[in-house]
Amino acid sequence: MSTAILPDTLRAGPDPMLPRLATVRRRRRDTSQVWTLDIEDSVVSNEPFVPGQFNMLGVFGVGEVPISLSGDPAVQDQLVHTIRAVGPVSKALVRLKPGEVLGLRGPFGTGWPVSDAVGRDVIVIAGGLGLAPLRPALYRLLAQRERYRSIQLLYGTRSPDDILFRRELLAWRRRHDIAVEITVDHAPADWTGHVGVVTTLVSRSSFDPAQAIAFVCGPEIMMRFAIAALGQAGLADEAIYLSMERNMQCAVGVCGHCQFGPSLVCRDGPVYRHDRVRSFLGVKEL
Amino acid sequence: MAEYITLAVDGLQALLDELKRREYRVLGPTIRDQAIVYDDIESLRDLPMGWTDEQSGGHYRLVARQDDAIFGYPVGPHSWKRFLHPPVLPLWQAESAGNSVRITTTQGPDQPFAFIGVRSCDLHAIAIQDRVLIGGQHVDPSYRDRRKGAFIVAVNCGEAGGTCFCASMNTGPKVEDGFDLALTEIVIDDQRLFLTEVGSPAGRDVLLQVPHRPATPDEIAAADGVTARTAASMGRVMRSDDVRELLLGNLDHPRWDEVAERCLTCGNCTMVCPTCFCTSVxxxxxxxxxxxxxxxxxxxxxxxxxSYIxxxxxxxxxxxxxxxxxxxxxxxxVDQFGSSGCVGCGRCITWCPVGIDITEEVRAIREDRPAERTHHED
Known part of the structure; x- marks a missing residue:
């Protein structure tokens, strides 16, 4: 092994750990725990983010967390993030009011390969908050609807109260060019929709496995079952993409927290093609 | 063709003086808290002359030597990462400025480092951290600033420690490149000398102000003998050519349960490891x-x-x-950064409070693969 130091590894570069400033423009509540923030970046990028990517959002004096972009990539002056307020930082984030300043780094990570879906049946499977990082992909698909064959969104939540983006889902449901199927684990008496885990929707949906592509995001266990159901329906592992979650702190591959087998989720993910992580997905506590 | 000169003991002092004159912060081995650690060095008197450290699994003791060797010890608990990649580092400060926030970054060190006594394992460890922290798409600016001007005086190991296995990892004991000067401590006719290989223009330049003479063939041969003897006396051995496939193919091996019975999850191995780079903010x-x-x-x-989410x-x-x-x-x-993260320094074995030995754990998995287990049960 050589220890030689190459001069070009000592190159100058921007500090990837230094946040820039952003301002909250709008805040709305989606469910009892989930809020969506529209923020305005102080540095307007001329490159749209890729659906599936995430930003690091920080509250000064509290901390920083990775949050997926959940808005339309075509809208460049507003970055939309849908946040479940469960920890100290996410709770502080959703308490920010319009006009308040936060720290922003990103966007980071790999995204959904929307251009690979051209000419194919597209199956989008979301569990819970997993719909948030998939929504930018849905916007992209619907913006050029004619380029794809069927589009189906299969969405599962714990209860009807946990359904995100409800009004938008209802609007999509009225369209004839996207099928939206929603299921809940636990239903009150007045629920007339599907009951059961989201995987049951896969066997009911129809697509041509030879020409389909699937984007899956949700809790790891839900993704494993959804992928198994897609496999049973005949979809190849190479046609299935999933978004992994690990503890991401630096977002640039140098802090080590988001190890997932041989990869770093912030750098090599979060979106992976299933055949590339298949052998590590089932390993407990990896 | 390598370029060799010879320094006497007072030449080594002159080297330290010259580095100080050039405003380096001179860091090297010294004795503190009953261990050989790296700290600021004023003169030869600060170096651990006449001492060595005895090491085995979960065991470290300072022992007086029978001679006046200056670098006659294997590596201690410290590695150079504590200077290049500090244990605690303020990244930035923010303060309110009207409706906005002003962010200021922390300044890097005001003096470049000169490291005295860098062993081959640690030189490879620095190269590994270079690949992780400044060799990828994103650059850690604090590491870059600390690393950039560092002057490295390497030392070829005169003896292997009880937990050393650099020969197995192809990372030593002889330094090959990546240094400014590399010393081998030799004794010829009762005189203590440092055969010195010049590794860079900066190294050659510093020597202009340090008394030295050309090396003799006898001195070069004596130095080669030193590293050959060290290579032949490694305390540990680990087969490393197939270890990646071996471990990734055995993620559910029962040995992990067995080692977990002994492991205290204290994290000592990660603190003493010269390549472990993980940080939190x-x-x-x-x-x-x-x-x-x-x-x-x-x-x-x-x-x-x-791993909390x-x-x-x-x-x-x-x-x-x-x-x-x-x-x-x-x-x-290997998948993430293009090389193994282990340099065979043995610190994780020495400083594990229960003496877990990474070489033994690899061997246990290698010698009891699933196919062979099935065979035993037949």
């Missing part, structure tokens, strides 16, 4: 000044916190955390 605020800031500190994959830790068991550390170090590091 912490934000804090000062109510009086209204300022807030972010500080980075070393993190260990042995803590529950390390909402709802719990990904790696809750000791089994999964030991497996994470060892498979990352020896296997997935």
């Amino acid at each position: 912490e934000d804090s605020s000062d109510l009086l000044s209204g300022k807030s800031g972010r500080t980075r500190h070393w993190a260990s994959c042995f803590t529950l916190d390390f 909402h709802g719990g830790s990904v790696r809750g068991s000791a089994r999964s955390r030991y497996r994470q550390w060892m498979t990352h170090k020896l296997a997935s590091w």
Whole structure:
């Protein structure tokens, strides 16, 4: 092994750990725990983010967390993030009011390969908050609807109260060019929709496995079952993409927290093609 | 053709003086807290002359030598990462400025480092951290600033420690490149000398102000003998050619349960490892000044916190955390950064309070693969 130091590894570069400033423009509540923030970046990028990517959002004096972009990539002056307020930082984030300043780094990570879906049946499977990082992909698909064959969104939540983006889902449901199927684990008496885990929707949906592509995001266990159901329906592992979650702190591959087998989720993910992580997905506590 | 000169003991002092004159912060081995550690060095008197350290699994003792060797010890608990990649590092501060926030970054060190006594394992460890922290798409500016001007005086090991296995990892004991000067301590006709290989223009330039003479063929041969003897007396051995495939193919091996019975998940191995680079950040605020800031500190994959995502830790068991550390170090590091993360320095063995031995764990998995287990049960 050589220890030689190459001069070009000592190159100058921007500090990837230094946040820039952003301002909250709008805040709305989606469910009892989930809020969506529209923020305005102080540095307007001329490159749209890729659906599936995430930003690091920080509250000064509290901390920083990775949050997926959940808005339309075509809208460049507003970055939309849908946040479940469960920890100290996410709770502080959703308490920010319009006009308040936060720290922003990103966007980071790999995204959904929307251009690979051209000419194919597209199956989008979301569990819970997993719909948030998939929504930018849905916007992209619907913006050029004619380029794809069927589009189906299969969405599962714990209860009807946990359904995100409800009004938008209802609007999509009225369209004839996207099928939206929603299921809940636990239903009150007045629920007339599907009951059961989201995987049951896969066997009911129809697509041509030879020409389909699937984007899956949700809790790891839900993704494993959804992928198994897609496999049973005949979809190849190479046609299935999933978004992994690990503890991401630096977002640039140098802090080590988001190890997932041989990869770093912030750098090599979060979106992976299933055949590339298949052998590590089932390993407990990896 | 390598360029050799010879320094006497007072030549080594002159080298330290010259580095100081050039405003380097001179760091080297010294005795503190009953161990050989790296700290600021004023003169030869600060170096551990006449001392060595005796090492085995979970065991470290300073022992007086029978001679006046200056570098006659294997590596201690410190590595150079504590200077290049500090344990605690303020990243930035923020303060309110009207409706906005002003962010200021922390300045790097005001003096370049001169490291005295860098062993081959640690030179490889620095090269590994270079690949991780400044060799990828994103560059860690604090590491870059510390690393950039560092002057490296390497030392070829005169003896191997009880937990050393650099020969197995192809990382030593003889330094090959990546240094400014490389010393080999030799004794000829009762005279202590340092055969010195010049490794860079900066090294050659510093020597202009240091008394020295051309090396004799006898001195060069004596130095070669030193590293050959060290290579032949490694305390540990580990087959490393197939270790990546071995570990990634045995993620559910029963040995992980066995080692978890002994592992205290204290994280000592990650603190003494010269390549472990993981960090966490912490934000804090000062109510009086209204300022807030972010500080980075070393993190260990042995803590529950390390893999925490909402709802719990990904790696809750000791089994999964030991497996994470060892498979990352020896296997997935190759996928992520293009080389093994292990340099065979043996610190993780010496400083493990229960003496867990990474070479023994690899051997146990190699000697009991699933196919062979099935065979035994037949």
